[in-house]
Amino acid sequence: MLLKTILNNCQKYKLFVYGETRFVIHEGKKAIEVEIKPRKNSKTICSGCHKPALGYDSLDERKFEFIPIWGFLVFFIYTMRRVECPRCGIRVEEVPWSDGKRHQIKTYMQLLAYWAKKLSWKEVAESFQTSWPKVFRAVEYVVEWGLAHRDLSGITTIGIDEIPWHRVHKYLTLVYQINADKIRLLWIGFTLLPG
Numbered sequence: 001m002l003l004k005t006i007l008n009n010c011q012k013y014k015l016f017v018y019g020e021t022r023f024v025i026h027e028g029k030k031a032i033e034v035e036i037k038p039r040k041n042s043k044t045i046c047s048g049c050h051k052p053a054l055g056y057d058s059l060d061e062r063k064f065e066f067i068p069i070w071g072f073l074v075f076f077i078y079t080m081r082r083v084e085c086p087r088c089g090i091r092v093e094e095v096p097w098s099d100g101k102r103h104q105i106k107t108y109m110q111l112l113a114y115w116a117k118k119l120s121w122k123e124v125a126e127s128f129q130t131s132w133p134k135v136f137r138a139v140e141y142v143v144e145w146g147l148a149h150r151d152l153s154g155i156t157t158i159g160i161d162e163i164p165w166h167r168v169h170k171y172l173t174l175v176y177q178i179n180a181d182k183i184r185l186l187w188i189g190f191t192l193l194p195g
Contacts, residue, residue, distance in 0.1 A: 007034065017039050030073070032075070064078065065130070067108050080093060081093045104134060155177050161173075161174045174187075
């Protein structure tokens with residue numbers, strides 16, 4: 001079975017197609033590079049307003065880190081395009097596998113963050129042949145996404161608790177939703193009391 005067939009079944013992007021795949025050495029490790037190309041006659045999407053816009057020019061080729069497969073690091077290779085948007089001006093196009101200037105695929109960041117709940121971040125980094133800062137950035141991405149998409153409607157009862165965090169006069173303040181049907185942490189903050 002071809003790698004492209006596997007990717008098309010688990011990670012298909014509507015406006016893009018997988019191109020050539022090749023084995024390479026990346027920082028002393030075996031890796032697979034997978035080219036991604038825009039589908040013919042597909043529109044470029046503005047990263048600012050998320051609407052179709054006219055192409056402007058192309059930037060340098062970028063590598064996006066994907067989930068390692070069978071002990072090989074995997075990178076998507078794509079030449080980012082810029083668009084001339086009537087609403088936002090000249091912007092880099094939006095791509096479905098990455099967000100902003102991040103060099104990891106969204107799916108990979110979600111997987112790292114999932115395992116970071118179960119193992120130490122160092123163990124996650126070693127298991128996925130990546131670095132501790134990349135695990136940190138993956139967790140940060142998932143937390144930011146969760147905060148931006150949380151629903152605070154239906155909160156009728158809250159509970160507030162303070163727990164000592166460090167040595168002297170340092171506390172974490174925790175705010176919970178404690179409705180009968182839903183209990184969840186809403187907010188956590190740091191408090192330093194004068195001592």
